[in-house]
Amino acid sequence: MSNSSVLGVSSCPICAAENPLTNKFCGGCGTQLPDTCPSCGSEIPAGNNFCGNCGFDARNTDQPSAVTTPVSEKNQPAVRDGAPAREAALAREGAAERRHLTVMFCDLADSTELSGQLDPEDLRDVIAAYQSAAAAQIEKWGGYIARYMGDGILVYFGYPQAHEDDPERAVHAGLDIIAKVNHLDVRPDLALHVRIGVATGVVVAGDIIGEGASEERVVLGVTPNLAARLQSLAEYDTVVISDRTHRLTGGFFDYEDLGPHQLKGIKDPENAWRVTGTSQTTSRFEATTEAGLSPLVGREEEISLLLGRWRQCKSGEGQVVMLSGEAGVGKSRIVEAFCRRIENEDHGTITLSCSPFHSNTALYPIIGCLERVMNIERQDPAALRLQKLDDFVSACGLETDDIVPFVASVMIEGATLPEEHLGGTPEQQRRLVWDALLSLLEAQTRQRPLIMIGEDIHWIDPSTQEFCSLLIERLRDLALLLVLSTRPEYQAPWLGHPHVTTFTLNRLSRSDSEALIRGIAGAGLPDNVLNQIIERTDGVPLFAEELTKTVLESGSLELFEGNYRLAGKMQGIEIPGSLHDSLMARLDRMAPVKEVAQIAAVIGRQFDEDILAEVCQLDLESLRAAVEQLIEADLIVRQSLPPSATFQFKHALVQDTAYESLLKATRQRYHLDVAKALAARRDGHDQVGHDQVPAEILAHHYSEAQAPEQAVPLWKEAANRAGERWANAEAVGHLERGLEMTASMPQSPKRTALELPLLLDLIAGLRILDRYPDALEALEKAEVAATTVNDDEALAHIHYMRGNIYFPMGNLDGCLHEHEQAQQFARKAASPAMEARALSGLGDAWFMRGHLITAHDSFQACLAVVEQHGLTQIEPVNRAMYGHSKLYLLELDEALKNAMMAAELAVKAGNVRAEMVARGSSGGKILFDRGEYQEARKQLGLALDIAAKIGARRFEPVNLAVLTQIELVEGNRAKAVDMARKAVAISRETGIRFAGPLAMGALAMATDSEEERRLAISEGMAVLEQGCVGHSHIWFYRNAMDALLAAENWEGAEAIADAAEEYISPQPIPWMNIIIRRARVMASMGRGQVDDQTISEARQVLDDAQEKGFIAIIPGLKAALSRAAPSKHQ
DSSP states (O other): OOTTOOTTEEEOTTTOOEEETTOSBOTTTOOBOOEEOTTTOOEEOTTOSBOTTTOOBTTOTTSOOTTSOOOOOTTOOOBOTTOOOOOHHHHHHHHOEEEEEEEEEEEETTHHHHHHHSOHHHHHHHHHHHHHHHHHHHHHTTOEEEEEETTEEEEEESSSSOOTTHHHHHHHHHHHHHHHHHTOOSSTTOOOOEEEEEEEEEEEEEEEESOGGGOEEEEESHHHHHHHHHHHHOOTTEEEEOHHHHHHHGGGEEEEEEEEEOOTTOSSOEEEEEEEEEOOOSSHHHHHTTTOOOOOOSOHHHHHHHHHHHHHHHTTOOEEEEEEOOTTSSHHHHHHHHHHHTTTSSOEEEEEEOOGGGTTSTTHHHHHHHHHHTTOOTTOOHHHHHHHHHHHHHHTTOOHHHHHHHHHHHHSTTOOOOGGGTTSOHHHHHHHHHHHHHHHHHHHHHHSOEEEEEEOGGGOOHHHHHHHHHHHHHGGGSSEEEEEEEOTTOOOTTTTOTTEEEEEOOOOOHHHHHHHHHHHHSSBOOHHHHHHHHHHHTTOHHHHHHHHHHHHHTTOEEEETTEEEESSOOOOOOOOHHHHHHHHHHHHTTGGGHHHHHHHHHHOSEEEHHHHHHHHTBOHHHHHHHHHHHHHTTSEEEEEOTTSOEEEESSHHHHHHHHHTSOHHHHHHHHHHHHHHHHHHHTTTTOTTOOOOOHHHHHHHHHHTTOHHHHHHHHHHHHHHHHHTTOHHHHHHHHHHHHHHHHTSOSSHHHHHHHHHHHHHHHHHHHHTTOHHHHHHHHHHHHHHHHHTTOHHHHHHHHHHHHHHHHHHTOHHHHHHHHHHHHHHHHHTTOHHHHHHHHHHHHHHHHHHTOHHHHHHHHHHHHHHHHHHTOTTTHHHHHHHHHHHHHHTTOHHHHHHHHHHHHHHHHHHTOHHHHHIIIIIIIIHHHHHTTOHHHHHHHHHHHHHHHHHHTOGGGHHHHHHHHHHHHHHTTOHHHHHHHHHHHHHHHHHHOHHHHHHHHHHHHHHHOOOHHHHHHHHHHHHHHHHHOOOHHHHHHHHHHHHHHHHHTTOHHHHHHHHHHHHHHHTTSOOHHHHHHHHHHHHHHHHHTTOOOHHHHHHHHHHHHHHHHHTOGGGHHHHHHHHHHHOTTTOO
């Protein structure tokens, strides 16, 4: 077959032009094209009623072809009476699905030359022999011949029936095809050769093309073409596979790396691999773990059990342990870990490896075991094999005549039992072989204790099972530990013996799963990624390992300071190819009810019976029968009984596989059906016995149905509800989903009307979460949208929010400018609410600049508008800031009154963010300066709790810094140091310019390390030079002065006092003035300057502080006066 042939086409016999198989006439020359057999691809000459190659009845256009998936009507759930029928187009769509498929393209080499050398009838015989030989091997390995294309064969592994090892099957089939075709003796002196390409990937399978006899189901996607291109790279009698197939077949084969190739029609270079043969691995576990073992966690109990049985075995009391558990739960990993624990003890180990491909091959595991222990190679001739067997038996101390003939009869081709035993019954002959094998085992256990491992016993062949039954009966008196691993569906015939222990493995706990995932990753993962992996893998170690590797290989994470972080927006985690086939195989085995599972997967991991029935269009009896089949197949579990029956997929990845097998169009249709059913329930049409449907669930289904006009308002509702609970991260997530939906709409006033409210809410949420860059990006989009529709009130809101974000970022000029813009737009829009917010923002801006008197006046003006227009929602936070500004005017009574009133108003309004500001940043500071330390501690603690609850971490350092000072007052220096260090660390995470210097000043006060104090003050000064919020300046100066005074660094304290005076010089504030005066006079007294003028100034500062109620600064000043002039300060 020509290498230029393309799948799905036929060549014109006249002009050689390639034509789609559905063409009746050549598109190149107009010649009528010959009919092609839809079963085998051979030409059907005009007038023939049957295909001459395969006997297909060409007269019966309704006869299914070899590529048509048979649809069984048997046991199909009945459609509910009166339900609307599916349109024909939808029926066609439903037949197709997304699959993870392995495709083989097999080509008979040099067929063009053969056609020139042989008579057509002889060529026909050669082609038929080649096709027959290949078809036998394809059938043996579970492949599906999609199409014969002259001398080419297109084969699917994984459709219409998936297996858990389809890539492996395809490669085995390829190697066997080569072996069989090489040995064909069709004609003298004619050697046939084949070239085979294999590729694995995602396809759409099952689309119907053609009509009648020409109807077939095809596979669409790059994978079939890739297989064909790889076949063109193959040399005579070789199999070349894709990189993905190579990764999935792992240690089962040996390979030669052919390097990357740019293949025609394939976008990216493909690394190709030549398969050179099957590997010499002992077991499937060894083959699949060739790249290394994952950490073992949470299995000490199981290993301890094996160690206990091993101790009994060494004392001569044989034991059997059956480890039972679902695929991937870690049976083989436990056995491997156990063997490592005892590797330094004297013992022997042998392995019986059962195979899904040889469950009916007599004694396959035993023969493989014998070949390994006797070092028999595949290529060894019979004579050499016999010699190795003879040597091994002799080494065991046994008479060769008693053992060798009987063992040889099952493991050496051509060997038979001794002549005197040939007349016995099959049962007698089998007994002789069993006795010989058991004698070999007994001899080995006499030499040293033996561990015999039986891997994957659920695939055991009947003869090996019979042998194991005999062994277990005799094993009690042998120094032999038999460890068998199996899946739960296997019913062992030897249970009930006292020396047989069955242990069922459970899934890992959440903590163990987390430890496993972190061990595989080698570094910490972001919490949301870690949680996704844990939730989707349900404690199955293999699932966790493969999904973690998939995430690490996806490129969505990057290492940063020893841990992984997101390199961008996290996309959905793809099901690993190593798991996809096994999961799909479980679904395919449920073919009659698979669609029910797929629709359930659309609803969600948990689903209700009534919603499922509504979408499936089934009567209740048929639906329940289908669901029972899924339960029996261990795909879903029942969670509650009718009349409100609910179910859940046993594995999240089973749900994902069922869902992803649906075509995108089919998914959308089902999602819309689910949304309509849930909306009916939500609207009160179906409320009996059901909870209210959450807005986010309904929004999700409308989104997946690509119905943005229905989805967007629901995402906003879900965000509002999350916001009411201060679940801000969830609220932001809902809003982002809503904006994804608006982005899918064409630009229009309707889109803007949906988009702008989402953006404004999103900006507020991002600000609370301290995600300032994302918030600024959203503000740009919002400003464009608001300008487009001339929405002045929205523009006022946008400038106000931008100013609020510049505030914690330390952008002083930007903050002030944005709030001035907000005030202008608010007045233009005649919006008192936005004008009040703009005045509030101006207060913040002046506060940040350190103009605290002007800030006070702005907050006062804001409250006047609030009171005039009854804007109660705006009042709490602004009253808190008004109280805060009163502190710096040394009006401490008014300051506390307004702060506590703000807290009460915030509680009534349910505004926890305003409550946090009122209790902490405002109230906590005021109470501390008033000397009410216990009440300050209480309010600061409440503020910290709220900050943690709503995710406002940038406020935590402010509260921690004041708590540090309270701990110092109460003599708890160690606790104070810990708090201050924590405050500095959080400031580094959330934005050093908001509260970093404040926290560093607190650390300088708390630490008794001169170096740590010096570094804290030095870094704090450096950060201030970058531009910070006003309170960070003045509180840093205050704390740094106190720290240096306590360290008796008088010059340093005076230098900080000078810096503070310069900072407030544009607008001096009483609070800072008295702190500066205090520092200077204490430094003077500390140097010994105790003249009357100094003492008088100290006493005046003390009197001023007492008059204003500024209690916090009094003790230090009193102590300094007492040291300087004790006789004058009585």
